[in-house]
Amino acid sequence: MSQGVEVVGLYVRDQEEALKFYVDQVGFKVHTDVRNGDYRWLTVQHPEQPSFQLGLFTPQAPMVDSTTAQALKELVAKGAMPPLVLVVDDCRASYDRMRASGVEFTQEPVARFGSVDAGFRDPSGNGWKLIEARR
Amino acid sequence: MGQDPELLRRLLRAKDRMDAASDEDWPVPRLARESGVSAAHFARSFKEAFGVPPHRYLLTRRIERAKAMLRETELSVTEIAFETGWQSLGTFGRIFRDITGDSPGAIRERERAGGGEMERIPACFLRAAHRPDLKIAVSEKRRQEADGQDGSIEGGAPDGAAASQQEDL
Numbered sequence: 001m002s003q004g005v006e007v008v009g010l011y012v013r014d015q016e017e018a019l020k021f022y023v024d025q026v027g028f029k030v031h032t033d034v035r036n037g038d039y040r041w042l043t044v045q046h047p048e049q050p051s052f053q054l055g056l057f058t059p060q061a062p063m064v065d066s067t068t069a070q071a072l073k074e075l076v077a078k079g080a081m082p083p084l085v086l087v088v089d090d091c092r093a094s095y096d097r098m099r100a101s102g103v104e105f106t107q108e109p110v111a112r113f114g115s116v117d118a119g120f121r122d123p124s125g126n127g128w129k130l131i132e133a134r135r
Numbered sequence: 136m137g138q139d140p141e142l143l144r145r146l147l148r149a150k151d152r153m154d155a156a157s158d159e160d161w162p163v164p165r166l167a168r169e170s171g172v173s174a175a176h177f178a179r180s181f182k183e184a185f186g187v188p189p190h191r192y193l194l195t196r197r198i199e200r201a202k203a204m205l206r207e208t209e210l211s212v213t214e215i216a217f218e219t220g221w222q223s224l225g226t227f228g229r230i231f232r233d234i235t236g237d238s239p240g241a242i243r244e245r246e247r248a249g250g251g252e253m254e255r256i257p258a259c260f261l262r263a264a265h266r267p268d269l270k271i272a273v274s275e276k277r278r279q280e281a282d283g284q285d286g287s288i289e290g291g292a293p294d295g296a297a298a299s300q301q302e303d304l
Contacts, residue, residue: 013140013144070137070140071137073140074137074138074140074143076140077140077141077143077147078143078146078147078184078185079147079150079151104148106151106154106155107154107155108155121147121151123144124144125143125144125147
């Protein structure tokens, strides 16, 4: 595949914290981690999805002004960012594994609509649905 | 004017807990513990962050859940009231009416009737999809009528309008 969406970014409150969360607790791996002064381009990747990167960015100058950065940090912390979905083969097994590694779950696995789903948040407040792939 | 993001994140945790178990009792001290702040600080900060006091938020979530159950299940209103966390049917009915403006029974009837409306949407799409054809048919009909009137000025006007519209495009 040569065309398509390659990077989608999340706003996080702390890139180091987000990196530990997505790599050590969720199970992603680092794709790119490059610094330029205060700016850090950091993307992670699902081990089974090499064509897609999840960017972990802090709202900061000079990308946004400081008032906007503060507003964005507040919105993320209030859980107001759009939904994220992580598809897994076995929702309950992933739930057990991630919960044991310290992931904050907002909803235990529930069987409905012919699948099983759970909910978790990253340390910044971004909300994820963990959904079992339909077989 | 803004709030500390660290505090907001902890308030969100209490909100998540209410979302996950809205049928449970959530007195402010319990919520404050979830957020790791004092009860007085919690109530004030929560309202500032999410626009409604925590108890009001909880009631709203319960009513949302009750509405979904009225729509999607065959449980009685009484069963739904207790299932969604109310101790008395009277309180449930009063707060339900307060929030939705209607009684649980009336909402159940309307939501189900609404389901019928939803089923008609594809037919509406179908009708919308056929409108262009209908327009052409009408204009043709008009033209035919105009032709029938033997090239009157009125007959020429629609064609002129159509031509100028095409130029605009």
